[in-house]
Amino acid sequence: MRVKAEFLDSFESYLRENLPSVEGFHPHFSKAYQEIILAGGKRFRPLLLLSVVHTCAPSLMKNAYPVALGLEMLHTYSLIHDDLPAMDDADLRRGETTLHVAYDEVTAILVGDALNTDAFCQISQAPLSAETRIELVQALAQNGGSGGMVIGQAIDCEFEDKRLSQKELEFLHTNKTARLIAASLLMGAIICDLDAKSRDNIYSFGLKLGLLFQIQDDIIDATSSAEAEGKPTGNDEHKNSFVNLLGLEEAIQYKEDFIKSLNDELNTLDKKLADELDHIVKEYFNG
Template sequence: MVETISELKTRIDDYLGVNLAADVDQDTLYSSMRYSLMAGGKRLRPALTLATVQMLGGAVDTDVMRAATALELLHTYSLIHDDLPAMDDDDLRRGKPTNHYRFGAGMATLAGDGLLTLAFQWVSDNKLPAATRAELTLALAQAAGPAGMVAGQARDIEGEGQQLDLDQLRYLHRQKTGALLRYAVLAGGIITNQSRPVKAALADFGAHFGLAFQIYDDLMDVLGTTAQMGKAVHKDAGEQKNTYPGLLGTAGAKDQLHQALAGARAAQTKIGKLTGRSFAGYDQFLAYFKL
């Protein structure tokens, strides 16, 4: 049985809330790490991993939970660093003051560093088979590192004040946002030891989902409210960020969103054919994109 996103979120929150303290050895650092980690959030990334494991017939035990929630540690690190004065200089995240406003830029930087390194500890410090742990660690490093999310952030910084074309914008967001969401789905296939074609189809679903997520986020910066998003909106244009609405207009961005979702649904169908299983559990994730 595939649990709902709400059920998975509760399990993820419970695991994070209980287990973070065991691996942090400084009180202020712990408070700063916990402040951002437990500030809320949709938990879509680890939920995607856990739902994928369940749809592939795997069980979500403590070891799977530890490996999956490592991704939320890493995602939270990226948000803390993204909000820093040297980056986006945001003062609101998930409806609360950002970490550096609460703890100062130095401690916020260290909290992000701590969450990043702890993510790799959790991926490797569990009782999953050694080959599984090694494959997860490599895939996560590739998704998060200088050929993945970090490279996307660098492109985002360099692109400010420049007009990227659509292919360049897609590539930026494939790294900046899509890489971790692609990994989130692929990780479910790695944990359940799927064949290479199944892993490729899972990664394809995750990549399309990640692109849709970024386009939707761009649109909500234009169409949404601070209360809806839990962060400041209407900032991208003023900061000369490269976004889908900025390049294509709202209607064009919506069309790109529909194309990305169509790609995700095609991959969802392909995974079902390859495995002989139902992947209707992804429908609840695709329902996230409501305008």
């Protein structure tokens, strides 16, 4: 995969060379903290951020790595908490045993808490202007907190086994999943100092891309195995998923229609950036 080789290999090297550690005499906290970051995953959000920077301001790529790491740290915290017994009670994530199973629930909660706050420290120390760093922190906080991912997760948990309308389902997943994906693109645009209209357009595209990501995830949960995906599947029967609401065949068609609608959003972007993002859509979503 060209995109993955070009951006994610270099980011992965940076992550390993700058892997945060936790001082103290706790027997396993630092180990658990590092293991969950190194467990990998798609690194989809850093990819989006770095794709924007590489296309629009390639000289700032190295400056953007700490921001991409902070973004991945916040996303990782959300996965740890999502897997907790109080939420999804999952025993597998990124092909590895979840932290509350491998260690204990207290460790998992506190590693998640640490990653959440450390993410912003990571961004605050990036070699960028103070104004840019403040904008980046604000974008991530607005989309990752109560105005985005957290309220989406709260709704998801509250309405298990309670059928939502399609409009309510889209609201849920726009917040739980799409806003952080949109923020990834927006943060790349902030690093590149793109104008306000360009930022609005790329964020709008990101919201649709994030919903597409969730639709595909719901389809995968219904059709794939835990071994193939590195996390539990067939686990959404109590959830408000697009497959549960629409049925599998209609969800697949909805995904295809969503991919087509992204073309309209791409047309609002700079052509070079649109081409790069179109390439990502095709590689990740088989468009």
